[in-house]
Structures are given as C-alpha cells and as structure tokens.
Amino acid sequence: MPITKFSLVADGLRGLSGIHLEEPAPLDAVDLLRVHTREYVDAVRTGEPRALAESMKFTWSPQLYPSVLLTGGGLLAAARRALTDGVAAAVVSGFHHAHADHGEGFCTFNSLVVASELLHAAGVPRIAVLDMDLHYGNGTASLALARPYFFTMSIYGNDYHQNAAFREVDPVRHTDGANHQSIALANGSGRDAMLAALDDGVGRILAWGRPDLVLYQAGADPYREDPYSPLALDHDDLRERDRRVFEWARDAAIPIAWVLAGGYTKDTSKVVRVHLNTFDAALEVYG
Numbered sequence: 210m211p212i213t214k215f216s217l218v219a220d221g222l223r224g225l226s227g228i229h230l231e232e233p234a235p236l237d238a239v240d241l242l243r244v245h246t247r248e249y250v251d252a253v254r255t256g257e258p259r260a261l262a263e264s265m266k267f268t269w270s271p272q273l274y275p276s277v278l279l280t281g282g283g284l285l286a287a288a289r290r291a292l293t294d295g296v297a298a299a300v301v302s303g304f305h306h307a308h309a310d311h312g313e314g315f316c317t318f319n320s321l322v323v324a325s326e327l328l329h330a331a332g333v334p335r336i337a338v339l340d341m342d343l344h345y346g347n348g349t350a351s352l353a354l355a356r357p358y359f360f361t362m363s364i365y366g367n368d369y370h371q372n373a374a375f376r377e378v379d380p381v382r383h384t385d386g387a388n389h390q391s392i393a394l395a396n397g398s399g400r401d402a403m404l405a406a407l408d409d410g411v412g413r414i415l416a417w418g419r420p421d422l423v424l425y426q427a428g429a430d431p432y433r434e435d436p437y438s439p440l441a442l443d444h445d446d447l448r449e450r451d452r453r454v455f456e457w458a459r460d461a462a463i464p465i466a467w468v469l470a471g472g473y474t475k476d477t478s479k480v481v482r483v484h485l486n487t488f489d490a491a492l493e494v495y496g
Contacts, residue, residue: 210302210315211477218469218484219300227492233286233299235278240285241318243326244352246310253277253317265312266372277317280304284320284424284468288328291466292422296455296495298488303426303468305338305346306369313348313372320468321424322352322359328422329358337420338362339410341450342428342470343438344369350389359388360417362410364403366394366431366440376439388417396439400446403431404453411457423458423465427451429472429483436473447483451490459494467491 222228241250252261254274262269280301287299303321306314325336338361340346346363347370353361368375375381378393385391390413392406414420429435431442442450458465467487472480 210473214472214477214480215300217481221481221485222488233282236281240323240327244309244323245318249310261311265315265317267315281318281320281323285324285327287466288324288422288424291464295464296491297466299468301468303470305340305342305349305426307348308351314369316348319348319352321349325359333421334358335418335420336422337414338424339454340426342426343367343430344374345391353389357388360414361389362414363391364406364410365391366398367437374437394440397441399441400449403442403450407450407453420463423463425454425465425467426470427467427487428470429480432474432483434474434479444482444486448486448490451487452494455491455494
C-alpha cells in the first residue's frame with residue numbers, strides 16, 4: 210500500500226464544504242492491552258523478539274509503535290464523533306488482519322476491535338463492523354469470538370489465511386459463528402453481485418441485533434485494476450457501494466465511522482480517487 214495515499218486523501222479533502230479535518234490523540238498501551246497480549250504489544254514497541262515484532266510482514270523500526278498508536282487513536286476519535294454527529298471518518302487503515310497475539314498482512318494492532326472495546330467499556334452496548342476490504346477480515350473474526358457485544362460481517366473477493374492472500378476464494382472456507390460471518394465474491398463479480406452481497410450482509414447485521422455503531426472498512430482494493438483484485442468493479446461501482454452503505458446506516462439511524470482500507474493499484478491517484486469518492490458519497494447521503 211502506498212503510504213502517501215493518506216496524506217493525498219487529506220489534501221484532497223482540505224477546504225471542502227462539509228468536511229472538517231482534526232488531528233486525533235494517540236492510544237496508549239493500556240488501550241491496546243484490552244485486545245492484544247502484552248508480549249505482542251511489547252514486541253512492536255521494542256522490536257524484540259524480532260520475529261513477533263515483524264509478524265505483520267514488514268521491517269520493524271522505532272517509528273512503528275508511535276505511528277500505530279496514532280492510527281488507532283484516529284479510528285477511536287472518528288467512532289466517538291460518529292456517535293454524536295452520525296457519520297465520521299478516520300484517514301487511516303483498520304488493520305483487520307491483526308490477531309490478539311500477532312500481526313498479519315501489514316496489520317499491527319486491530320484498531321476496529323480496540324476502538325470497539327474502549328467504546329463498549331464506556332457504555333456503547335452493541336457494535337458491528339461491515340468489512341468491504343478486498344480481503345477476508347480474519348483477525349477481526351478471531352477477536353470477535355470472545356466479544357458477544359460485537360459483530361463482524363466480511364464481504365470479500367480475495368481470501369486471507371495464515372498470513373497469506375489467496376486470489377481465489379474457494380481454497381479456504383471459513384466457519385462462520387454467531388457474531389462473525391462472511392460472504393465470498395467469486396472471481397469476476399461485478400456491481401450486481403457486490404450489491405446483492407451487501408444487502409445480504411447488512412441484513413445479517415440487523416438479524417444479529419441493531420448495532421449502536423457501525424465501523425465500515427471502505428476498501429479501495431476491490432477496484433478492478435488492483436493487482437490483488439479478481440473483481441470487475443470500477444470507480445462508479447465502488448462509489449455506489451459506499452452510497453448504499455451510507456443510505457442503509459442513515460435510514461436505520463445507526464451512527465457510522467469508516468476507514469480507508471486497502472488499495473494497491475500502481476497508479477496511486479486511482480486509489481486516492483476511490484477514497485475521495487467515499488467522502489463524496491457520504492456528503493451526498495448526509496448532506
């Protein structure tokens with residue numbers, strides 16, 4: 210993922226009517242320890258043991274720990290703002306491959322679950338994740354098991370298992386549970402298949418119970434030019450996806466906060482366009 214996409218998205222938002230950019234406060238270790246083991250948190254903080262510190266698959270550096278504390282703080286701030294304003298976004302990733310005791314897939318600490326845990330402790334009864342990143346949100350699913358207040362719905366077109374991506378969704382079949390479910394999109398799926406899966410997915414969220422907050426992984430990597438994507442989705446298709454998500458949340462009166470998940474297309478401007486279109490869709494729906 211081009212790290213520059215985050216600043217480029219922020220630059221694209223500056224001065225837009227209806228958008229207000231703020232700098233969040235970082236998380237601290239005690240927040241992470243609600244979800245992740247002390248051994249893993251200490252490894253990312255210190256770099257030792259190195260294998261654990263680099264379990265997310267990139268080289269450790271001293272800048273990593275403060276960076277991911279700020280990333281997690283961004284999602285937490287957006288979630289809190291959504292509870293008061295109805296809708297908000299964090300210009301960060303959600304890190305949905307991270308497990309309690311290790312990282313995977315370039316994901317260190319699972320900000321989706323950390324924010325949910327902190328908000329639940331502060332009195333938010335039920336929280337759901339709608340994950341529409343290209344890849345299956347395996348870390349979030351693993352962390353859902355011990356959290357009955359939490360539900361995660363992953364709609365994916367590229368599997369992820371044991372720190373490896375699979376372009377086909379068929380080789381690995383995941384066992385869904387009461388509060389972690391998934392829908393796989395077959396290779397070549399286009400707008401109709403994606404939107405049908407979305408309708409199914411939000412229906413399952415409501416069948417579990419109306420959440421008091423939704424965290425939305427608005428992935429840019431389902432885009433058809435992404436090197437990992439086997440799906441036939443263009444910019445207009447992904448913008449329609451986002452519009453439908455926001456309409457559902459608005460009509461159900463459920464606060465929603467989203468993150469800028471995925472996106473590996475060589476032309477970074479096309480990744481940025483997906484994310485800016487998500488903001489455009491939100492402004493259209495929420496005025």
